[in-house]
Amino acid sequence: MSSFNDRQLIDFVYAEARMLDEQRFDDWLNLFTEDARYWMPLAPGQTDPLLHTSLLYEDKLLLRVRIERLAGARTFSQQPRSRCHHLLQQPGIERVDRDAGTCTLRTAFHYVETRHDTQTLFAGWATHDLVTEEGALRIRLKRVDLVNCDAAFGNINLFM
Amino acid sequence: MTTASKYLGQPDAVNALVRDTEVHKDLFIDQELFELEMEHLFANAWVYVGHASQVPNKGDYYTTTVGTEPVVMVRHTDGSVKVLYNRCPHKGTKVAGEVCGNTGRFFRCPYHAWTFKTDGSLLSVPLKKGYDNTGFESCEAARGMAAVGAVHSYREFVFCRLNPEGIGFEAFFGESLSTIDNMVDRSPEGRLEVAGGVLRYMHHCNWKMLVDNQTDTCHPMVAHESSAGTAVKVWKEAPEGTPKPMAVELFAPFVNPYEFFEGMGIRVWDNGHGHTGVADSIHAAYSPAPGYWELMVAAYGEERAKQILGDVRHNTVYFPNIMVKGPIQTLRRFLPIAADKTLVESWTFRLVGAPDLLLERTLMYNRLVNAPTSVVGHDDLEVYERAQEGLHARGRDWVNVGRLYDPAERGQVNVATNGTNEWQMRNQYRAWARYMTASMEPPTSVRPEPVEGSARTTSVRPELVEGPVEVAPGLRQAQPERGAAQPERAPVQRDEGGHP
Numbered sequence: 001m002s003s004f005n006d007r008q009l010i011d012f013v014y015a016e017a018r019m020l021d022e023q024r025f026d027d028w029l030n031l032f033t034e035d036a037r038y039w040m041p042l043a044p045g046q047t048d049p050l051l052h053t054s055l056l057y058e059d060k061l062l063l064r065v066r067i068e069r070l071a072g073a074r075t076f077s078q079q080p081r082s083r084c085h086h087l088l089q090q091p092g093i094e095r096v097d098r099d100a101g102t103c104t105l106r107t108a109f110h111y112v113e114t115r116h117d118t119q120t121l122f123a124g125w126a127t128h129d130l131v132t133e134e135g136a137l138r139i140r141l142k143r144v145d146l147v148n149c150d151a152a153f154g155n156i157n158l159f160m
Numbered sequence: 161m162t163t164a165s166k167y168l169g170q171p172d173a174v175n176a177l178v179r180d181t182e183v184h185k186d187l188f189i190d191q192e193l194f195e196l197e198m199e200h201l202f203a204n205a206w207v208y209v210g211h212a213s214q215v216p217n218k219g220d221y222y223t224t225t226v227g228t229e230p231v232v233m234v235r236h237t238d239g240s241v242k243v244l245y246n247r248c249p250h251k252g253t254k255v256a257g258e259v260c261g262n263t264g265r266f267f268r269c270p271y272h273a274w275t276f277k278t279d280g281s282l283l284s285v286p287l288k289k290g291y292d293n294t295g296f297e298s299c300e301a302a303r304g305m306a307a308v309g310a311v312h313s314y315r316e317f318v319f320c321r322l323n324p325e326g327i328g329f330e331a332f333f334g335e336s337l338s339t340i341d342n343m344v345d346r347s348p349e350g351r352l353e354v355a356g357g358v359l360r361y362m363h364h365c366n367w368k369m370l371v372d373n374q375t376d377t378c379h380p381m382v383a384h385e386s387s388a389g390t391a392v393k394v395w396k397e398a399p400e401g402t403p404k405p406m407a408v409e410l411f412a413p414f415v416n417p418y419e420f421f422e423g424m425g426i427r428v429w430d431n432g433h434g435h436t437g438v439a440d441s442i443h444a445a446y447s448p449a450p451g452y453w454e455l456m457v458a459a460y461g462e463e464r465a466k467q468i469l470g471d472v473r474h475n476t477v478y479f480p481n482i483m484v485k486g487p488i489q490t491l492r493r494f495l496p497i498a499a500d501k502t503l504v505e506s507w508t509f510r511l512v513g514a515p516d517l518l519l520e521r522t523l524m525y526n527r528l529v530n531a532p533t534s535v536v537g538h539d540d541l542e543v544y545e546r547a548q549e550g551l552h553a554r555g556r557d558w559v560n561v562g563r564l565y566d567p568a569e570r571g572q573v574n575v576a577t578n579g580t581n582e583w584q585m586r587n588q589y590r591a592w593a594r595y596m597t598a599s600m601e602p603p604t605s606v607r608p609e610p611v612e613g614s615a616r617t618t619s620v621r622p623e624l625v626e627g628p629v630e631v632a633p634g635l636r637q638a639q640p641e642r643g644a645a646q647p648e649r650a651p652v653q654r655d656e657g658g659h660p
Contacts (some may be wrong), residue, residue: 040533042357051516053356053523055533062407062528065391069535075386077542078253101630152360153502153532155541 004137010094012105012137013128020159025067028159029044032060032136033131040144040160055156057147070158082115082157089129101132102140111160122160123147167192171597178593181562181586185551188366188559194499197615202227203309203322203479204595206332207275208482209233209243212316213353214260217280224262225495226320231308232256233318236278237265240245243320244280244309249301268306280305314350315344323599327431328590334572336433339476343486345468347511348459353490355510356523360503361532365544366594367481367502370494372484373463373540374475375436375584377421378563383543388414389536406447410525413442414536424474424579428572432479432591434584438576441474443487448518458515477584479591489522492530500548507532561585 019028032038040055049057058066069075089108096103104127111122124146131140144160167173174196177184178561186193207226210233214222221234223246230246232255246254248269255276267276275283282304291649296302308340309324317340319329330538342354363370373379380388391411395404413420425438427648456465477482481494489509494502508526510519529536549560564581577583 018576033550042359042391050520051356051523053359053531055359055527055531057524057527058535059405061394061405062391065387065394068394068533069390072386073389074389076383076546077386077458108638150357150360152362154362156533157538 001136003132006093009093009096009103009105009130009137012130013091013126014088016027016128016139017088017109021084021086023083023158029060029063029067031137031139032063032142033133033140034060036060036138036140036142038063038144038159040146040149042149044145044149046149052077056144060113063080066159077155078157080115082113084114084158085112086160088112088126092141094127103130104128105130109160111154112138113158115155115157120154122156126160161596165192165375166190169194169600171600171602174426174596175593178589179558180567181565182558182560183589185557185559187368187497187589188548189497189551189593194366194496196600197496198227198229200504200597200599201592201595202229204326204497204598205480206312206319206321206329207480208478208491209311209318209320211352211354211491211507212241212313212318215241217262218602219262219264220260221256221263221278223254223256223258226308226322227496229322230254231320232267234263234278235269241311241313241318242279243311243318244305245308247305248274249282249304249306250274255305271609276305280307282531300499301609315340326598328330332431333433333478334430336429336435336476336478339435339478339486341486342468342471342473343489343509345460346456346486346489347513348455349513351512352509352511354507354581355519356508356526359506359526359531360509361506361530361537361541363502363504363541363544364500365396365502365541365548366499366587367494369544369547370492370502370504371477371479371483371588372561372585374477374492375434375546376428376582377424378418378578379543380421380442381417383539384536384555387539388412391533400575406521406524407528409446410521410528411536413445416442417579421579425576425585426579426581428569428583428587429573429574430573431594432588433477434587436584437472437474437577437578441487443470443474443485446487446521449515449521452515452518455513455515455587479588480595488525489518490526490530504530561589 014029016031025046036059038056039049042054043052046052046054050109070078087110091105091107094104094106107126107128109124109126114122124144127145128139129144130137131143132138171259177187209226209231210222210224212218215233216236218235218239221232222242223229223230223232231243233241233243236242246256248271250269251271253269256263257270262337263278266278267284269275272286274285277283282302308320308322309326310321312319312329314329314337316453344350347379388411391408392415396409420440424436424440426434426436427438428434453465456469459465460468472487474485476486478484483492489511491507491509493505494505495505497503505525508519508522526533531537561582564578564583565586569583
């Protein structure tokens, strides 16, 4: 982490959101370490991803399945396709361990997903646990806490 | 201007919507039929409310809906589980506000502080003197929060029937209860607990599309090619020798070939209940959880343990609106909101005394398949919502459920058949017509006075009461004997144009 200043850490989070908005999913997936998790808890303040269910708790294999599926010829729920928009507050640096090369950022966001004539707004906080691998920043855990995580939702098709 | 009612008080018109191999599109898109379902079907049938482990202590409550009626399930001071309408008898305010909580020894309405014991009876009213000499005692309000017609807890699964009279619990469910038995028996202690949170998924489609889908074995390899098929494809790219992840084990069977689903079998019970997965199922080949078999043998003996774990039923539909998966301990509720709106709740259970890995697997299954973020769920919801819109088209008025139809099937129950037979769907729609019309009377020119205490509930025709009649204890006095419950009616007007 010693080679990255605060501005670069913050810009990493902005760049990640932009990849999602531009649907550059393969680039996005490359931001994750091999042992990474993408976690969307179902309960406020949830601590256990295994013995309490979540909206998502995906490893890289499941994220890859999701991404390949989005482009599939018989993925009827994406015909027509969804689009999304992230609006981020400036990420806050919660914790930096320069010796271990890890840090945590927390970002309040509004996220909009659209399909057909429907536009759905979600609000929450993203927490990024970052590490350095071969001189680059990588995501080990992205945790997305929706303010209404326990509400009844329709389809959430893309990534927040 | 008035619009003629198509179905209100017209049981013949309702019955005509269900043919041998077809059902009319109005079952899915007609709001009047939806309202009649709430009035009749959901009042005549036994409907799942919740699991007793959600209210372990006295005063614990859980609020939900039966049909579209707000109810509260509560552990009474005597230890029994009551199901009350969640409505203050004073002004109508919902008395219990949280999804779950503990109310202590009584409920207190937040509006005017009327209090009620946990069996619903009125405990106190502030400034009660103001009701002296007002005839309060004979008012509805003095009777407190109303109880539903009847409640039955089967191995801690709490069901209720809104109508005070009608078919008995055992007669309604019959042999189908064996699926609940199997799920409970999978706990070495013979006990389940609701665990892991509930997934809630809003669907803009009719609730019966979901029920229909539970025993539809010709869709997984088509609709889920995008999700489960992609999972299998991505997994094949993994280096040889990589241990098969739990997620792949859960996903892969969805895209088994037709022959697998044909051989899996379907069993059909009476009253709309039935299950897929008689001989085999998509849940049959999961990796064993270390230590579980030994615990089961210690609890039941080897032979019985083998029998319990060898029963790998896929989806059991408990008509009208839940589905249970014994081998993966999930229960899905299809909660009707409107003709084109359904809330799907997916509940999970811990097998008490079994390794945590089983709960972990159950929760992963639920997340991968039943969450609003689930790719499998996306596949299904897309086709339901397209059907909800497509059914408005003219030129084709019927939905086909004729696959492997045999005229001799009528009247047969407890029968196992080919796994791609749509018999179970036909079974559901026949039960739908039966319980829709069970309490439906043609319009009369003279409306009878309502029986005291049952102004909302019409009597069930005696020939449709197949089992012992259960009457909620609190209603015994208010209800005249069955048979005497219907006041004399004027002859039904059948003359042309004679409908009032």
